[in-house]
Amino acid sequence: MAFKSTYLGTIQDVSGTSLNIALDNTAPSGLTYVDGEGYRIGQIGSFVKIPIGYIDLFGIVTQVGASAVPENQVLTQPYGYRWIKVQLIGEGQRNGSFQRGISQYPTISDEVHLVSEVDLKKIYGQPEKPYFVKVGHIAGAESIPALIDINKLITRHSAIVGTTGSGKSTTVASILNAISDPVNYPSARVIVFDLHGEYGNALKDRAHIFKVNADKTEGSFEKDLFIPFWALSFEELIGISFGQFSSEKDYNTVLERITNAKIKSLITYPKNGINTDCLNVDSPIPFSLNHLWHDLYTKTLGKFYPDKPGKPLAFEIDDKGNEIKGDPAKAIPPVFKPVNTNTANGDRVQHPIDSPLTNSQQLHSLGSKLRIPRFDFLFKPGDWTPDENGKTEKDLDSLILEWIGSDKPITIMDLSGVPNSILNTIIGVLLRIKSLMIRSW
Structure with a gap:
């Protein structure tokens, strides 16, 4: 066969879209030149073409050398290293454009050729399309x-x-x-979940960057990322705040109390589009998690005087003579007197007979999270932090407007400061809020 600068060899085995090709002994090895451009022969990932009638089939080299020999010819091939394996990917008319998928297949002895730059333009060249x-x-x-x-x-x-x-x-x-080019795509809106804080500097000219514990120094382009806890579903909120309950009773108790807190908040501060008849525990209605925690803590871990009228709580007394009742807003728990069953040691003090929760570990866990600054983006979300009655300075519509209603096309949610233990949950929350943004936008 006459030498051709692009000729590689012939097909010797066809298995679906996988081809085994025997390199011709006259085919160049190593490096060849076509129209002044150098090409490596049989390089993994390189393209080949198989002319069939008026079309060219295109494939990618996936295997080279002895391992590319068809299994039934391994023992009979003295030059087993001169084989390549190719995976077909598409086809194109001889003078037309490339398209993925195969409408017809090659057969034994069909020629295989190196793909030159001219052929690559058929596959990749689409510069005229806006x-x-x-x-x-x-x-x-x-x-x-x-x-x-x-x-x-x-x-x-x-x-x-x-x-x-x-x-x-x-x-x-x-x-x-x-895709955020203001000339070509003036209406572009892009939301980026940046898990490692990689894109802020690269895109700061076109983006608003919302970050946990944002840099507040002069000249900084970062803003605080707030995700109000009351916008989470019940399961999401429980997973982050209380953790897994050891009993169904505790689970149902917290569910009921959160539902009641949201109902009370909605009655006090009505909202358009929702009422108490359609409200459920997953509805994004603000309520005070701090006060709910403090009330559960007091009634679960509290001690009381059984012999005094009304059976009041037995708080410890500080240096100024005041009862240490704690502070819900600061997530400071109350301190109670130790249990005392002997009246000779003073007033009797005992545990509550029927506490709301059977396990207090979740209360200690939530209390610490309410106090730790790294969780502030969730439990103290700025203007979206509810007061005791569930009132907030702003609602979710203003939060969404901040994220996608700005003058810049890109919004970056920098999640590098989110604790790893809750990162997956936070991503899920943002994805759900994003879907709400798209529907509302």
């Missing part, structure tokens, strides 16, 4: 831009994968810069 954005260039042909179809990107699920240091974050930043 909905394609450039994110780089093709590794095998620097003159061909790497383009992404924005229409497909934003209407389908997508993934950018690669090893550490391969440029995933740089690629994402490049895509975000492209």
Whole structure:
């Protein structure tokens, strides 16, 4: 066969879209040149084409060398290293455009050729279409831009994968810069969940950045990220605040108390679109978690005087003679006198007969979270923090407006400061709120 600069060999085995190709002895090895451009032969990830009538089939090299020999020919091939395995990916008319999928298959002895830069333009070249954005260039042909179809990107699920240091974050930043271009896409609205704080500096000119414990120094472009606890579903809130209950009784007690707190809040501060008939425990109605916690703590862990009129609580006394009742707003628990069953030691003090919760561990856990600053974005969400009766300075509509109603096309939710123990839950909450944003927008 006469030598051709692009000729590699012939097909010897076809299994669905997988092909085994025997390299011809006259085919170049290592490096060849086509129209002045150098190409490596049989490189993993490189393209090949199979001319069939008026169309060209295109495939990607997936295996090279002895391991690419068909199983039934391993023992009979003296030059087993001159084989490549190819996976078909698409086809195109000889002078037309490329499309994914295969309408017909090659057969034995069909020729296989190296894909040149001219052929690569059929696969990747879409520069004249306005909905394609450039994110780089093709590794095998620097003159061909790497383009992404924005229409497909934003209407389908997508993934950018690669090893550490391969440029995933740089690629994402490049895509975000492209689709937030105010000239080409003036109505663009992009929400980024930044788990590691990677994109703030790269996109700060086009983004508002909401971050847990934001930098408040002069010149900082960060804003506080607040996620009001009362906007969480009951299961989400329980998982973050109380944790797993040891009994169904405790679970139902907290469920009932949160529901009642939301009903009381709604009656005191009515809201459009909801009333007590349709309210449930998952409704995003503000209520005071601090006061709910303090009340449960007092009634579960409190001690009382059984011999005094009204059986009052037995609080410890501070240096000024005041009862140490704690402070719900600051999540400071009350302090009670120790149990005393012997009247010779003073007034009798005993545990409550029927406490709301059987296990106090959840109360201690929640109390510490209400006091720890790293949870403030959730339990003390700025203007969205409820008072004792459930009143807040702002409602969820203003929070959503802050996130997507700004003058910048990108909103970055920097979650690098969120505790790992609740990160998955917070991402789920943001995804749900995001869906509400899309419907309302």
